[in-house]
Amino acid sequence: MELDPAELEAHRRAAAEDASEDDDADFGFLESDGPIEETKGDFSFLDEQVAPVESATREPSAAAEAIAPAVEPASEADHVGVEPAELGEEEDLDEGGEADFSWLDEELPPEEPEDERSEPQAPAVPAAPPRAPLPDSTGFRLRERPPEPAPVAPAPRVSWAERLRQGLSRSSNQLSGSITALFTKRRLDEDTLQDFEDVLIQADLGVETAMRITDRLSEGRFGKEIAGSEVRRILAEEIEKTLAPVAQPLELDLEKKPHVILVVGVNGTGKTTTIGKLTAKLTRAGLKVTLCAGDTFRAAAVEQLKIWGERTGSEVIAKQIGADAAGLAFEAYDRAVENDSDVLIIDTAGRLQNKAELMAELEKINRVLSKREPDAPHTVLQTLDATTGQNALSQVEIFRNVSGVNGLVMTKLDGTARGGILVAIAAKHRLPVYFVGVGEGIDDLEPFRAKDFASAIAGVPLS
Ligand SMILES: Nc1nc2c(ncn2[C@@H]2O[C@H](COP(=O)(O)OP(=O)(O)OP(=O)(O)O)[C@@H](O)[C@H]2O)c(=O)[nH]1
Known part of the structure; x- marks a missing residue:
């Protein structure tokens, strides 16, 4: 739509006059030094009664009805698949608006143990197949970014059994x-x-x-x-x-805090690793643990124990290589009392090459500890490597005589054809077997359960 030029000019003039009126506004008060006078605006118009909007709405025209007919209020029949609320329920909600959430207090089924669960796996997205090279006749050679390696789906968790x-x-x-x-x-x-x-x-x-x-x-x-x-x-x-x-649980008598566990065994049977795994279990259960790096012959063993200490937030008592292991155990005991530990675990060297020296050392550790607490060490735990087979039988014999072994942990049951040795050891020595290990990871140690082991080795399903 075109405007008449004369009309346009009239609009422009009117706008210019409006603007000049605004320019005449008095802002002098901003420059005065004195106090600003309070000006009272006349807001009395706000008190005037505003006429209520008439409640009756206009009847729709016939044309409007034709386009959008009036919507009927919803009936119960419209609530497909929804049961009408019970009278009692409606009352519950209406009175004071308080809904009944007591069902939240109902007992939930016990949580499945973590290792019994198998986590749902996201289906792997198949990677696009690589494009075939173009034939020379096309005159092109394609250089493409090599395809991203497909993410490796985490292995589903399997139960301990x-x-x-x-x-x-x-x-x-x-x-x-x-x-x-x-x-x-x-x-x-x-x-x-x-x-x-x-x-x-x-x-x-x-x-x-x-x-x-x-x-x-x-x-x-x-x-x-x-x-x-x-x-x-x-x-x-x-x-x-x-x-x-x-197959018994390892009892910790916390009336005699700290419960002292001396870990013995031939080197390489998994002492330090087992100590780490046990410490993880204990600290997860809320117990405080102090570790003693009593294998003072092997720097790597001390370092390994320090790492486990860091991972589990446990204090590690260690000294320089070659230090007297019994003296260290004595100091560690005092420190564990001082820092209010529930459990003190002492690692030891396992060099059977110099048997006399090793045996003297283990005896001295026992002697020294018993000066502080007559029953310490409360548990003398021997680690046995399942892969050594019959040799494990004589290892128990030796360590039992020297350091009073009163409990066993069998490690490396993963992948060995010699798992049956545990049965022979149980039959011969009748010492409690507290835990078994099936790998190097922190969660690869579990309490020993006779039924699981028996059905696994005999190849029958667990009943
Ligand atoms: N496959 C497997 N390896 C294990 C298990 N337990 C320990 N190991 C490995 O066995 C090796 C020896 O374990 P250590 O804990 O160092 O043994 P140690 O008795 O302390 O040895 P020393 O410190 O030499 O006396 C390490 O490589 C561990 O990771 C197990 O249950 N399964």
Whole structure:
């Protein structure tokens, strides 16, 4: 729309007059030195009654009705799939607007232990396939950014029993293979029993346990065919019977704080690593731990212990290499009392090469500690490396005599074919087996459970 030029000029003039009126505003008060006079504006117009808006709304025109017909209020039928509220519930909400949240107090099902859970995995996004090079005839050569390596999906968490089963799979596969070979389509006779006994002895279970298993197998089955699954079931039951009495929790008597755990064992059997894993468990449970780097022969062992101390927030008492281990243990005990530790764990050297010296050192540590607390060390824990097989039996013998071992931890059960040695040790020494290790990680140590171990090694499902 074009405006008439005369009309436009009239608008411009009117606007200029308005602006000049504004320019005439008196801002002189801003420059005066004296106090600013309070000016009272006339706001009386605010008190005037504003006429209420008429409540009746205008009837819509016929044209408007045609375009947008009036909407009916919603009825119950419109609430598809929603149950009408119970009268009582509505009242609950209406009275004082207080909803009933008591259901929040109801007992929740207990949380699954962490290692029983398997975390949901995001499906892996397939990477785009690499483009084929262009033929020379095109006259182009493509240079592309090499494709990003596909993110490695974290391995799903498996339960401890499953990890133990995987760790012992070499031991159990060997046994299972022999059982299948021996018992398939064959009646149970003296020769089969003898062969089976040999298989069990070769699997490091020990003569005593092997004989008990074959005796049990022959009961009522002599001259009959027997399925491999039946043999494995009996094997698992007998192993569990041997192990159940030694599968005990490590009791910490905190009436005699700090509870002193002396860790002994041949070097390389996993003492320092086990101390780290135990400390992690204890500190997670809210107990205060002090560590004593009593393997004063190996700098790496001291460093390793310091790292575990840092990881678990535990004080580490250490001295220079070659220092007297018993003196250090004595100082560590006093420090653990001072810093109000619940548990003091003492690492030791394990050099069997110089047996006399090592034994003298271990004896001295015991002697020195008992000066402070007659019952210390309360626990003498020996670590055993499962891969050493029969040798582990004599290691217990030696350390038991010298340092009064009263509990065992079996390490490196992952990937060994010699896991059966634990059964032989339990049968012979009857010492409590507190924990077993199936790897180098912080969570690769768990309390020893006879049933889990027996079913894993015999290759039967956990009932
Ligand atoms: N696979 C596996 N390795 C383990 C386990 N426990 C310990 N190790 C490894 O075994 C090696 C020896 O462990 P250490 O804790 O240093 O053994 P140590 O008895 O303290 O040895 P010294 O300090 O030499 O006396 C290390 O490489 C550990 O990571 C286990 O349960 N499984």
